[in-house]
Amino acid sequence: MSTSPKPVAPIHVIGGGLAGSEAAWQIAQAGVPVVLHEMRRDLPSSSGAVGPTKVRTDAHQTDGLAEMVCSNSFRSDDWQFNAVGLLHAEMRKLDSLILSAADQHQVPAGGALAVDRDGFSAEVTRRIEAHPLITIEREEVAGLPPEDWDSVVVATGPLTSPALADAILELSGEGQLSFFDAIAPIIHVESIDMDIAWRQSRYDKEGPGGDAAAYINCPMNKAQYEAFIDALLEGPKAEFKDWEHVPYFDGCLPIEVMAERGRETLRHGPMKPVGLTNPRDPTVKAYAIVQLRQDNALGTLWNMVGFQTKLKHGAQAEVFRMIPGLQNAQFARLGGLHRNTFINSPRLLDRSLRMKVAPRLRFAGQMTGVEGYVESAATGLLAGRFAAAERLGKTLDAPPPTTALGALVDHVTGGHIEGEALGKTSFQPMNINYGLLPPTETPKVGDDGVKIPMKERGRAKKRLMSLRALADLDQWMAGA
Numbered sequence: 001m002s003t004s005p006k007p008v009a010p011i012h013v014i015g016g017g018l019a020g021s022e023a024a025w026q027i028a029q030a031g032v033p034v035v036l037h038e039m040r041r042d043l044p045s046s047s048g049a050v051g052p053t054k055v056r057t058d059a060h061q062t063d064g065l066a067e068m069v070c071s072n073s074f075r076s077d078d079w080q081f082n083a084v085g086l087l088h089a090e091m092r093k094l095d096s097l098i099l100s101a102a103d104q105h106q107v108p109a110g111g112a113l114a115v116d117r118d119g120f121s122a123e124v125t126r127r128i129e130a131h132p133l134i135t136i137e138r139e140e141v142a143g144l145p146p147e148d149w150d151s152v153v154v155a156t157g158p159l160t161s162p163a164l165a166d167a168i169l170e171l172s173g174e175g176q177l178s179f180f181d182a183i184a185p186i187i188h189v190e191s192i193d194m195d196i197a198w199r200q201s202r203y204d205k206e207g208p209g210g211d212a213a214a215y216i217n218c219p220m221n222k223a224q225y226e227a228f229i230d231a232l233l234e235g236p237k238a239e240f241k242d243w244e245h246v247p248y249f250d251g252c253l254p255i256e257v258m259a260e261r262g263r264e265t266l267r268h269g270p271m272k273p274v275g276l277t278n279p280r281d282p283t284v285k286a287y288a289i290v291q292l293r294q295d296n297a298l299g300t301l302w303n304m305v306g307f308q309t310k311l312k313h314g315a316q317a318e319v320f321r322m323i324p325g326l327q328n329a330q331f332a333r334l335g336g337l338h339r340n341t342f343i344n345s346p347r348l349l350d351r352s353l354r355m356k357v358a359p360r361l362r363f364a365g366q367m368t369g370v371e372g373y374v375e376s377a378a379t380g381l382l383a384g385r386f387a388a389a390e391r392l393g394k395t396l397d398a399p400p401p402t403t404a405l406g407a408l409v410d411h412v413t414g415g416h417i418e419g420e421a422l423g424k425t426s427f428q429p430m431n432i433n434y435g436l437l438p439p440t441e442t443p444k445v446g447d448d449g450v451k452i453p454m455k456e457r458g459r460a461k462k463r464l465m466s467l468r469a470l471a472d473l474d475q476w477m478a479g480a
């Protein structure tokens with residue numbers, strides 16, 4: 001007598017945003033059933049109320065899956081010279097629902113992949129609803145998922161509902177999960193002018209690694225400082241939106257707010273010039289000094305210490321390039337101000353995005369500390385594949401760190417270096433960028449054997465890194 005095979009138990013995905021929709025799709029495409037829980041819905045009108053009650057987050061306007069809450073752009077689609085374009089290319093290779101729906105609903109935007117947001121969200125919703133292995137439950141998961149959900153992907157995003165956020169916070173043992181956040185810019189190290197800046201820790205103090213030259217220092221004279229303060233005070237600031245009502249972290253005030261308190265405040269705060277000596281001008285005391293601290297294990301990205309800001313993005317590049325040594329700075333991430341919910345992933349997650357203290361819970365999307373629509377969908381893609389492989393009794397390692405996908409996993413699960421934690425984590429959300437991938441040698445000669453001009457070598461290096469990433473991803477896929 002033949003017995004029918006035991007049905008595969010479903011995986012639960014919480015959150016039908018960019019990450020959750022992609023995760024659900026990847027799991028179902030692997031042949032594993034999925035229940036996707038999304039809280040946004042229209043409730044029938046209650047007695048006396050006019051029209052249906054709409055359950056939304058503070059930013060979402062619709063009940064459509066994968067709603068883009070702000071811009072309609074997935075940013076550059078150039079896989080050769082842009083890290084997010086490379087991430088697109090990798091995701092396309094892996095049957096990404098988000099990329100496929102975006103390609104289908106593309107609108108003209110130069111080299112960027114921008115979409116008709118309603119058409120895009122409708123397409124994702126249609127394909128998820130039509131998938132025979134996916135069931136959608138329109139409900140809030142208001143606390144930790146029931147124990148009998150043995151495999152869960154939590155993809156509830158920056159605006160995770162408070163009941164679930166509180167439960168995760170408690171489980172994590174961390175002090176904080178959701179906050180109104182001002183973040184400092186991060187700079188590619190190769191764009192810092194080391195003929196002006198120098199390496200030294202304040203008072204040559206050795207760090208835990210025995211390094212007494214852990215910081216990069218940019219000196220300012222009085223005139224430069226005064227001009228900088230004027231530019232800071234005059235620069236256009238991002239306005240608060242009415243959904244942004246969570247307070248600042250203590251000790252994390254935007255620099256413009258400090259400057260408004262007095263022209264000298266910054267010189268006595270993050271720009272204090274004490275304990276540092278410019279080796280090129282040892283007898284002259286700098287009037288103010290901007291410090292940068294290494295931000296990733298590779299040493300390719302450096303964080304402007306104490307420079308959290310709510311200056312508008314366009315103004316930031318202009319104002320911060322006034323700092324001597326940063327005149328040609330290339331920003332891996334600009335500073336910003338927004339409400340965000342994310343976990344301290346480097347401490348809490350393993351390399352397959354499982355929570356170490358509760359491995360039935362996997363995290364994906366902005367909750368893991370990646371930033372942006374594409375990066376969120378990318379971690380959803382991986383979390384979905386990891387969860388499906390586990391359910392099917394297979395092992396799936398993360399893609400290598402030379403790929404954009406692998407670099408993202410490495411960043412959120414370990415690549416970041418903890419700063420001098422002021423009672424809080426220094427881990428901050430980040431977009432994909434080449435600084436997260438191990439560097440290659442800068443090529444001097446092109447494929448055609450012709451010498452590459454100096455100013456084009458940075459681009460050539462990006463292309464080399466992209467080619468390496470796609471080749472390594474192919475190899476990973478062949479072994480997966």
Ligand SMILES: Cc1cc2nc3c(=O)[nH]c(=O)nc-3n(C[C@H](O)[C@H](O)[C@H](O)COP(=O)(O)OP(=O)(O)OC[C@H]3O[C@@H](n4cnc5c(N)ncnc54)[C@H](O)[C@@H]3O)c2cc1C
Binds near residue numbers: 139
């Ligand atoms: C105001 C704002 C503007 C932004 N603008 C941009 C931008 O222009 N470009 C960009 O690239 N990124 C932007 N981001 C970042 C953006 O949120 C992420 O890039 C992306 O949407 C995150 O994807 P996600 O899947 O992690 O979260 P989301 O896309 O937000 O999806 C999370 C889903 O989980 C649901 N959910 C929450 N809690 C529960 C619960 N307890 N039970 C069930 N469902 C739940 C939500 O309703 C939502 O549908 C912005 C973020 C915010 C907050």
